[in-house]
Amino acid sequence: MKNKLWSTIVVVAAVVAALTACSKSSNEGAQVVTSNTTSENSTKVEISHVLGTTTIEGKPQRIVTLFQGATDTLLQFGVTPVGVVESWAQQPMYDYLKDDLQDVTYVGLETQPNLEEISALKPDLIIATQVRHEEIYDQLSQIAPTVVSTILYDIRETTSLIGQAIGEEDKAKALITDWEGRVSDFNSKISKVEGWPMSVSVINFREDHARIYVTGFAGSILNELGFRGPKNLEGDDLEIVRLTDKESIPNMNADVSFQFFEDNEAVNKTYEEWTSHPLFQNLDSTKSNQQFRVDEITWNFAGGLKSAHLMLDDLYEHFKIEQ
Template identity: 25%
Template sequence: MSLLPFTAPRQGRLLAGLTLGLSVAALAMAPASAQARSLETAHGEIEIEGQPERVVTLYEGALDAALAAGVTPLAAVATRGGDGVAEYLSDRVPDIAMVGTSREFNLEAIATQDPDLILASPYLSDEQYQLISRLAPTVVPENNGFSPDGWKAQARLYGKALGRTAAVEAALEDVQTRAEALEAELQASDTTASLVRWMPQGPLVMSSELFSTGMLEAVGLNVTDSGLVKDGRPHSDPLSLENLEQVDQDLLFLATLNDEGRQALDTARQSPAFARLDVVERDRVFAVNGQLWTSASGPLAARAVLDDIEAALLPDSE
């Protein structure tokens, strides 16, 4: 399946008639008695009729929220560093269709799904929206920059679009309860922690304003990016091994996205610069899945991150 970037205007001409036809057909098939609901999105107010049955997600957080709400989408995009959905969701949607990546979508593959609702990313461009929204009502959350709690508002919007507001609220409350219980058990407010994604070009310190670092904060840890991440950026520039002491905190969570990253980390672990870190000597370095910790978001991802934190810091609790 070839991925078609949105920068090619010819695609818009080829698909315009098809997509407009699909949109009209989807509206015609909506139950006449369905109660419409209005949603405020990044592209203005849209109305959703009835209970969507053919949902396509173009954002990892949207897939997570849909599944948490009890809806199984027909299609999704591949997670960063992989060719399928993130591993923590793969068992839930073993047969889900892939319609692109987080940056490129195959419009023909999306149209083939005959969607009646598309849940997209807050980073979707205006140009992309103009094309995709011809296929079906497309929900795009407001892009308010990086925030450790922004995923909650996104999940609520997706839940409302799906007609599953109560289910999403219940999932969010469950996450809150679990985080508070872990915080009480850990008693770790004076404990510093950093999250680092190890890439082939070197380690990237992740911002303290992200979803997963927000979960670390939610259990009472003091998360720091050591001042290495510029405002509005998700991570630092790659660090050299000689500068690793800048991430030498009480706890270090190390994420990798794929085999290349894991191989680079394995090589780095053999270096004197890595071995002399105090956090390494104290054996307080924890390997985590980068697809989950540095790419995902949503209620199910939050539960999975909390599971990892508990397994790392309270290994005898089970």
């Protein structure tokens, strides 16, 4: 009897495994976006992105943005979204974007946006990002055509994706050209400053640890502006480094250091502890007094085109360069 039981279990397991495999594969084929063709004259655009191809008909009027960078960047096209996700600080929206978003509907957090709220808005375009919204792409596509960016904070990708999706590719090119113009202006001027090329470290203090943003939003932009990364981390191909021990402070070493952190008691305490440490006193940027506190919203949380411009404004100011 026992042997019979065992063989039954094995058979059941095999059947289930096979069925699971079937149900998975049948679902993967079903990611086609269908939209009814009511007006035959309207333009159709096919956009291929990291999670598939999306067909957009006409010019989208009701847009929902599901990550901070998309909200910021869409506004730079002069288009106001009908729905956005909450900001990470100054909830529900960052002060620098608040005025442009007075009548907007908030659809929850970037990490788990509320699908019912989104569908209630009856959008005709949703702008999402892979790392946050891959699991809900199918559901989002049933609500409205959804385009997905690959990297959360890549301002070029976000700008050109939005440009394609809302039929404003020329405007997207103009926005990128404008940004690149400012980048080369800054670059040509700072290269005349003594000590160029400079290395820079972007440091973030948290309740219980510190981080170095080697790439990330701020790191990537500084890199584009011609700055070098932290001296002891060069060539290591790192993104965001968490330091949990003060012994690793030398990794922060650079000619200039930008620091952003939340303004609360626990974080301020971490800041005091780390910056008063002898190893921190020994950093090049400490010795040459080249340390600046910057806004964590424009330098980290926002991740959009406007915040990149605001970050660049900060840099012009810190290095006392005329724009």
